Each structure stands twice: as structure tokens, then as C-alpha cells.
Amino acid sequence: MLDLGTSLLASVERDPRALAIVDGETRLTYREWYTRISSLVAGLDAMGLQRGDRILTLMQNRWENATLHWACQLAGLVITPLNWRAKADEVAYAVTDSEARAIFYEAVAAPEVMAAPEAAALPRIMAGEPTDGAASLSSMLEAGAADARPRAAAEDWSLMLYTSGTTSRPKGVPRRHRAERAAAVAHVAQNLYHHSERTLGVMPLYHTMGVRSLLATSLIGGTFVCLPRFDVAGALSAIEAERVTNLYLVPTLYHDIVHHESFSKDRVRSVTKLGFAGASMTDGLMKKLDEAFQPALFVNHYGSSEVYTFTIDQKAPLKPGSAGRAGINQMIRVVPLGARSTETAAKPGEEGEIIALLNGDESFEGYWKRPEANEKALRDGWYFTGDTGFFDADGDLFVTGRVDDMIITGGENVSPVEVESCLSLHEKVLEVAVVGLPDERWGKVVTAFVKRAGTITAEELDDHCRTSGLANFRRPRSYVFVDAIPKSPVGKLLRRKLVAGEYDSET
Numbered sequence: 180m181l182d183l184g185t186s187l188l189a190s191v192e193r194d195p196r197a198l199a200i201v202d203g204e205t206r207l208t209y210r211e212w213y214t215r216i217s218s219l220v221a222g223l224d225a226m227g228l229q230r231g232d233r234i235l236t237l238m239q240n241r242w243e244n245a246t247l248h249w250a251c252q253l254a255g256l257v258i259t260p261l262n263w264r265a266k267a268d269e270v271a272y273a274v275t276d277s278e279a280r281a282i283f284y285e286a287v288a289a290p291e292v293m294a295a296p297e298a299a300a301l302p303r304i305m306a307g308e309p310t311d312g313a314a315s316l317s318s319m320l321e322a323g324a325a326d327a328r329p330r331a332a333a334e335d336w337s338l339m340l341y342t343s344g345t346t347s348r349p350k351g352v353p354r355r356h357r358a359e360r361a362a363a364v365a366h367v368a369q370n371l372y373h374h375s376e377r378t379l380g381v382m383p384l385y386h387t388m389g390v391r392s393l394l395a396t397s398l399i400g401g402t403f404v405c406l407p408r409f410d411v412a413g414a415l416s417a418i419e420a421e422r423v424t425n426l427y428l429v430p431t432l433y434h435d436i437v438h439h440e441s442f443s444k445d446r447v448r449s450v451t452k453l454g455f456a457g458a459s460m461t462d463g464l465m466k467k468l469d470e471a472f473q474p475a476l477f478v479n480h481y482g483s484s485e486v487y488t489f490t491i492d493q494k495a496p497l498k499p500g501s502a503g504r505a506g507i508n509q510m511i512r513v514v515p516l517g518a519r520s521t522e523t524a525a526k527p528g529e530e531g532e533i534i535a536l537l538n539g540d541e542s543f544e545g546y547w548k549r550p551e552a553n554e555k556a557l558r559d560g561w562y563f564t565g566d567t568g569f570f571d572a573d574g575d576l577f578v579t580g581r582v583d584d585m586i587i588t589g590g591e592n593v594s595p596v597e598v599e600s601c602l603s604l605h606e607k608v609l610e611v612a613v614v615g616l617p618d619e620r621w622g623k624v625v626t627a628f629v630k631r632a633g634t635i636t637a638e639e640l641d642d643h644c645r646t647s648g649l650a651n652f653r654r655p656r657s658y659v660f661v662d663a664i665p666k667s668p669v670g671k672l673l674r675r676k677l678v679a680g681e682y683d684s685e686t
Contacts, residue, residue: 180357180540183252183337184329187213187397194400197375201421202242202405209400212246215320219250220327222319226302228280230255230330233339235279235298237263237270237288239407240380243306243316245393247283248384251338255331257353259339260385263287264668267294269349274298276548277339277351283316333357339547340387340484351547352484361540362487363394365508369491370454370478372399376424377449379417381406381432386669387484388456392427411439415446422449427480429457431670434464434610437471444471455495456480458671459578459596461603461611462499469496479503481578486562487541489533490576500600501575502568510536512561513570516582521561530569530579530592534561567594584674586615588623591652595674601649602627607635610664613655614674627655628677630664631685660685 181189195210207215228234234256238244251258259277261270263285274282274297284292285306292298293311303313331337337356341349366372378396380403382389396403404421406413414436417423426433433455436442453474460479469477479495481502482488489511492503505511513531514523525531535542537560546552556563567585568578579585579594586593595613602611609632615623629640637658644654662683665676676682 180333181360182329182331182333182335182356183249183360183394184255184327184331186360186394187216187249187252188329190397190400194375197400198402199397200242200245200403200405202407205242207242212249213326216246216249216253217327218322218324219246219319220254221324222322223250223254223256226281228254228256231257231336232280233257233259233277235270235273235277235282235301236260236385237265237282237284237292238306238384239263239285239287240382240384240389240405241285241306241407242405243320244384245380245403245405246320247316248338248390248393250327252331252356253327253329255335257336257339259341259351260383260390261341262383262385262668265291267291271295271297272348273341274301276349286310289313331356333360338390340385340390342484350549350552352543353547354543358487358541358543359390359394361508362391363398365488365506365541366391366395367398369480369488369493369506370395370425370427370452371476371493372401372425372452374399375401376452377402377404377421378425378427379404379406379414379423381409381414382428383669386457387482387487388427388429388669391487411435412441415439415441418450419446424449425452425454426450427454427456429670430455430460430464431458431666433460433468437464437467438609442471444473447472450474452476452478454478454480456482457669459500459580459600460495462600463603463605463608465496465499466604481576482506483564485543485556486535486537486539486564488539489535489564492575498575500577500596501571502578503575506541508540510539511576513568513576516567516585519558521559525569527570527572530567530594532582533564533566533568533576533578535564536560537562584614586613586623586625588615588618588621588625589652593625593653598625598627598644598649598653598655601644601647602629602640602655604647605635605640605643607631607633608640612664612672612674612677614677616657616678621656624657625653625655626657626659626677628659628661628664628682630661 305313479492488506610630618624
């Protein structure tokens with residue numbers, strides 16, 4: 180297996196004049212980009228950074244961020260990207276936990292970086308106009324240097340992602356060059372990407388989906404069209420102007436695009452392939468996207484930071500809700516909830532915990548300095564995902580939620596995803612999230628939080644559920660109409676905020 184630096188060099192030699200990256204007025208071919216990357220490698224050397232050192236980054240999806248990612252692969256450094264919205268305490272934790280040797284950031288993250296003494300004490304390099312004594316990333320990129328040669332091996336660490344940490348301290352997920360490249364090759368194969376495709380680089384480069392888009396695009400001599408910060412108008416303009424051919428987004432971003440007032444089929448006519456991951460997609464949204472884009476390929480990709488691909492469904496609209504079958508580098512099982520053995524398989528239709536084989540080419544090998552997390556999640560060569568699901572009679576996987584999200588009401592298990600998909604099919608429901616709220620009699624009561632697309636009452640929604648075939652015990656017993664459904668920066672639904680009452684009721 181090639182290391183990523185050699186993989187990039189192969190792409191440069193294969194397609195030197197192909198357009199590699201676009202960011203506003205910046206347009207670089209593979210040969211031109213390699214020159215800038217090489218300059219940055221020289222700059223990293225001048226800082227005294229050594230193979231295996233970690234560097235922390237807090238940047239949006241600008242071309243300098245993508246360039247830094249590749250420079251680290253060539254130099255043998257471990258890039259450790261953090262959400263550019265991170266607060267000072269989160270920055271401080273990541274600096275200390277990762278043992279970072281330098282920090283790269285931009286103006287939007289500067290106040291929090293400077294408020295974290297651990298970060299302020301490191302060598303600091305800023306994209307854009309540097310402040311507070313930071314060095315200039317632009318100067319490093321513009322300095323001349325000889326072509327960089329790959330220094331890392333396939334077994335070296337490539338990057339370390341941090342999990343979201345919704346219930347505990349964020350966990351570092353270190354991944355090797357070979358695992359990262361295997362995931363990128365699988366991404367190309369499973370999404371049927373062809374030579375010179377163009378992708379919208381909007382999923383953040385601190386997220387596994389964003390990194391995969393960057394690496395996969397290089398393998399096919401394609402163009403990575405940067406969108407530093409998601410906004411629908413900017414996304415539609417970039418798709419139209421740069422003739423983007425494929426999209427790989429979380430469902431929330433698709434929802435915002437297809438419901439935007441300036442959306443039209445004509446503006447996205449270049450897009451032939453849709454892929455989504457990061458969360459389940461409701462039946463209603465999938466139907467709307469299929470009608471709006473009429474894609475040749477519509478892929479549901481189910482995976483994680485730890486093990487990139489779990490399952491793939493390349494014909495998602497034909498069986499809504501299905502996550503398909505194991506990816507080409509993977510084996511998947513469903514075991515009964517609470518099971519300790521990896522050999523006890525749940526029956527078809529029986530909901531259980533989804534586990535993934537750790538021997539797969541895309542897999543991580545354990546969390547960074549977190550033995551207690553490894554003990555919980557890694558067992559007998561399998562990764563316990565914390566996700567719930569079941570196999571249907573055809574052998575296709577359905578992901579129903581998180582083990583912690585399962586609603587136990589009156590002794591019955593209710594999956595929020597199933598209820599959400601049912602409600603999403605009502606034309607007056609724009610968005611919906613379902614949680615279990617404490618109840619003295621039932622333990623938890625199924626509660627639906629709804630963002631309306633028009634005038635609709637709780638009684639009408641209850642009638643919709645009754646006539647849709649949803650089992651009686653799964654019907655919401657309460658409806659709350661809200662202005663917005665709380666989500667993470669990458670569009671993941673934050674059910675915990677609804678349970679905690681952190682939402683605004685509809686005004």
C-alpha cells in the first residue's frame with residue numbers, strides 16, 4: 180500500500196495540468212499545487228518539526244488548509260484538525276492531549292486560540308493576515324523550495340481526528356497512511372467516481388467525510404472545489420460555476436440546498452452522483468432529492484471516524500432507510516443489545532448493536548491514550564459502534580439510531596429514526612426529531628419536535644401516524660413545534676439538547 184505522499188506524487192505525475200483545487204480566484208493545477216505544497220513542507224522543516232510530530236489545525240475549508248493536509252502527508256507529520264469553532268478550553272484540551280508541537284489557524288479562531296495558554300505557548304502560524312505575533316502561512320506557501328519527496332511509510336500515522344465528545348471528553352482517533360488511502364480507494368470504487376470528477380469540498384477537513392473527499396479527488400485527477408464555510412447560496416453558485424459532478428454531504432446540507440428559494444434543477448444539472456453519510460436520511464428528504472436531482476447514482480454511506488466504511492447502498496431510493504451491505508473492506512454483524520459475545524448474531528428483524536471487523540483495511544487500531552474507551556468499544560477483534568440496527572430478510576442493514584437514543588416506553592423499544600421517517604413524509608413537516616422524555620408512568624414518552632412547513636396541528640400529525648402503518652406504541656404522545664432543530668456544526672442532530680430543553684419553541 181502506498182503512503183499518501185507517494186500517492187499524491189503519483190497523481191501529480193499522472194495529471195500535472197489537470198485542475199486540482201479551486202478556492203474563489205485561486206485555481207491551481209496538480210503541478211502548481213505540488214509546488215505550493217513543497218514550499219510548505221520546507222517551511223515545516225524550518226520550524227524544526229520532525230516525522231511523527233502532531234500539529235493542531237483550526238481552519239475552514241480554504242485551499243491553504245487542504246495544502247497543509249498534503250504537506251503533512253509528505254513530511255510525515257500527523258495532522259490533527261479541530262473544529263474551527265472550538266472554544267478555548269477545547270483547544271487547550273486538544274493541545275495537551277495530542278501533544279501538539281505547533282498550531283495553525285485563521286482569524287475566526289484566533290480569539291479562542293489566544294485565550295488558551297497551552298495553545299498560545301506553541302509556535303503559531305496563521306492563514307490570512309497574522310496577528311498577535313503569529314507567523315504567516317501565506318509567506319510559507321509563497322517561498323520557493325525544491326520538490327518535496329515523500330518521507331512517511333504506509334505504516335506511519337497520517338492524521339488524528341477527534342470524536343465529537345457529546346457524552347465524554349473527545350477521543351483522539353489516530354489513523355495510518357494505509358488505512359486512509361484504503362478508505363479513499365474504497366470511496367472512489369463505491370461511489371463509482373471516474374477520472375476528472377469535480378466535488379464540492381464543503382464537508383469540513385476536521386471531519387472524516389471532508390478528508391475522504393479530499394483524498395479521493397486526488398486519486399482520480401479530480402477537482403476539489405473549496406467552500407470554506409457552508410451557505411446555500413455559495414454552494415449553489417459553486418456547483419453551477421464549477422460544474423460539480425458529485426456531492427457527498429450530510430442530510431442536513433442536502434435539506435437546506437433543495438429547500439432554498441434559489442434552488443433549481445437547472446443550476447445543479449452537472450451533478451450526476453449523490454452520496455450522504457453522517458446521519459440517517461428521512462424518507463421524505465430522499466424522495467425530494469431523487470426528484471430534484473434525478474441522479475444516476477444515489478449512495479447511502481454508513482461509517483465512522485474509527486472505521487471509515489461500514490456499509491454501502493448504491494441504490495438508496497429503492498429501499499428507503501436501508502444502509503445496504505458491508506463495504507468492500509469490511510464485515511458487519513448485529514448482536515443482541517447488551518451482548519458481550521461477537522459470535523451471537525441477532526435474528527433478521529431483531530434490533531441489536533452493530534459491530535464491525537477491526538481487521539478491515541480502513542480500520543483504526545484504538546483510541547489515543549484512552550484504554551478505558553478501547554476496553555468498552557474493542558472486543559475480540561470487533562468494534563462495537565454504539566449504533567443500533569437490524570438486518571432485514573434480504574440481508575440489508577437498517578440503522579435505527581444510537582444505543583443511548585433508544586426510547587424504552589412501557590417496556591417497548593422505539594427507534595427515533597423510524598418515527599422521524601414516518602413524520603417526514605407529511606408535506607407540512609419540514610424537519611423532525613424524536614426523543615424520549617421522562618414520564619412517571621411510561622418511563623419515557625415518545626415526543627416529536629417538529630419544524631413546520633405550513634399550518635399543521637398535533638392532531639393532524641397523529642392521524643398521519645395512525646394511517647401510515649406506524650405501530651401504536653411507536654406513535655408520539657406529544658408534539659412540540661420549534662423554530663429550529665438543534666444540530667452540530669456538521670449537521671448531526673443533537674437529541675440531547677431537546678431532552679435538556681435547549682430549544683426555542685415556535686414563535
